[in-house]
Amino acid sequence: MKQTILSTKQSELLENLIVKYSQIVTFDQIFNEAKDNWDYKQAKNLITKLVKNGWLIRIKKGLYAISDLSTRGSLSLAPYTVANLLVADSYVSFESALQQYGMFDQLTDKTISVSLKEYKPVILHSIEYSFIKTKPDYYFGWQEIIIDNHTTRIATPEKALIDIVNFHKSQYAVDLVIEKLLEHQKDLNFGLLNEYLGKFSLATVKVFGLIFDIIGINSEKLYEIVKMKHGTHLMIAGDTKFNAKWRLYYNPYFDKYQSK
Structure with a gap:
């Protein structure tokens, strides 16, 4: 990326913007600060030039980040x-x-x-x-x-784990969640995790219920949610092994965690 030296007016403009608005600025904020020296069209052209030369970084339409001198052209x-x-x-x-x-x-x-x-x-x-x-x-x-x-x-960590399973139904997703539950069991708030799960679909509740059983975490709160429900669900599309307690088809691949 081509780098150029700022003029005195351009340097003062960026310095004033940082003082007033910190690193994130809108087009309107830039123009309001620049209007004493540039008209509207000139200000638009100036912004385009500052973006091209790495002094401003466009985040989205009308929103920019001001580069630090040491990291000009990169987003810090x-x-x-x-x-x-x-x-x-x-x-x-x-x-x-x-x-x-x-x-x-x-x-x-x-x-x-x-x-x-x-x-x-x-x-x-x-x-x-x-x-x-x-x-x-x-x-x-x-x-x-x-x-x-x-x-x-x-x-929250608890919600991130639920989102991984709820939105990415895959072996990788379930594997990752099991890994994090095992590694960070003492750091997680299981009361909060159960509370969050109570707001999700039965399929997601069942997946976590079975995961809890497999790795030895208390699943009573989750079982209370599903025990009177008679429908069956899939952990992941194509799963064939059936767990009667959760009425859930799952991949026997996950049974390997039972010994841990």
């Missing part, structure tokens, strides 16, 4: 912050949320959020931001955390 904001800036009515979940709590240590170039509307994925500085649409009944279980001086919504 945390992916959690960028995700919330891209879609205000969303919260970061899945592996991305687990990473915030030290429960997922693999490097990832994707940040996945849950949102109330459907949005196309966005790739920004080699990070893909995707948003999974959910119904309002499932839009809960996040907390607000201050990152980069901005309030960011991130799922």
Whole structure:
């Protein structure tokens, strides 16, 4: 990316914006600060030039991040912050949320959020931001955390685990959840986890109920929810082994965890 030296007026503009608004600015804020020296058309052209030369980073239409001098041309904001800036009515979940709590240590170039509307994925500085649409009944279980001086919504660890199973019904998803339950059993709030699960579908409750039984976690609260229900469900499409207690078909692959 081509880098250029800022003029005195351009430098003063960015410095004033940082003082007033910190690192994130809107087009209107830039124009209001610039209008004494540039008219509307000139301000638009200036913003385009600053983006091209790495002094501003476009997050979405009308929203920009001001680059630090040391990181000009790269985005220094945390992916959690960028995700919330891209879609205000969303919260970061899945592996991305687990990473915030030290429960997922693999490097990832994707940040996945849950949102109330459907949005196309966005790739920004080699990070893909995707948003999974959910119904309002499932839009809960996040907390607000201050990152980069901005309030960011991130799922609690318990909700992130549920979202992984509920939205990604796959062997990988169940395997990952079992792994995290085993590794972080003392860190998780199972009262909260059971409370959250009570708001989800019977299929999701049954999956967690069977997981709890397999790895030796008390499943009584979850069984109370399903014991009078007579329908059967699949853990993952194509599963053939039947568990009578949960009336759930599952993959015998997961039986390997019973000895742990």
